[in-house]
Amino acid sequence: MTGGLGALAAHLDYTTPQHRPDCTATTWEVDYRLHRAERSERNSGHSCPLDTDNPGACGHGDSHQALAVRIYCRRCGAATELRAELPEVPMRFDTVRLGMGTKPKRCGALWIYQGPPPQQGILSDQPGEPQWHLVARRNAPRLDPQDIVGAVEPALTPRGRPCFTAHWGLTELTPDSGGRPTPVFQHIGGSDGTYFPTVTAAARWLGENVPAPTGAVAPA
Structure with a gap:
């Protein structure tokens, strides 16, 4: 660049993320989880988002590291969950x-x-x-x-x-x-x-x- x-x-x-209108909290709780996941069909020939930014970066096939991130407020209950796939060794x-x-x-x-x-x-x-x-x-x-x-x-x-x-x-x-x-x-x-x-x-x-x-x- x-x-x-x-x-x-x-x-x-x-x-x-946005808190509910009547919430006075200004911060969020953030947790994440990494776990091994398998696609339902073997040899699915999936189109991996990693290859969009870096062709050839996808090496996990049908087995991959799954990332789940949850962002939530204990006070008002507003929550957001994000999911993604990661390379074998997350940076x-x-x-x-x-x-x-x-x-x-x-x-x-x-x-x-x-x-x-x-x-x-x-x-x-x-x-x-x-x-x-x-x-x-x-x-x-x-x-x-x-x-x-x-x-x-x-x-x-x-x-x-x-x-x-x-x-x-x-x-x-x-x-x-x-x-x-x-x-x-x-x-x-x-x-x-x-x-x-x-x-x-x-x-x-x-x-x-x-x-x-x-x-x-x-x-x-």
Whole structure:
């Protein structure tokens, strides 16, 4: 991915279950279960969702690791159950490797969110520095496209010196071949010769040069 899309993918288009209207709880209980499952017909020749993202990744045939996740509220009783199939060895991440869930850094009236590192590995791997950062107008558990001011990522100047570039103008969310939304920045940094020594400097420039959309939420 280029142009900050990795950070956008890590932060946008996620949602959370809803409590019942009269519930005052703000958190959820989350449990999950992994178990071996067999399909009812042997040699079913199933179409595995794993192959959609990574052709050839499916190796479990009719026997597979089944995942069940239940999200529920003890107070109001609202509940959601999610089911999926997993590879033989599920990968366990932390928030640094996922590029989300870490506390954003304030920069004036804006917030800098960490994106994923260049190589997303399992816990035994070294993730390296984040490749992308998102710059947003508010501090919130869930971000919307209108919150995004721009993205910042590492680059090299024409003379080969390390720097950062800024991308802005999130104009549309177009579906990819799988029907999932793909964000698009209208302006890709570096093409106009504008480079920055730090992520913070790039975020400040975005705050000074990218106007807020009509109806934007005030910073938290």
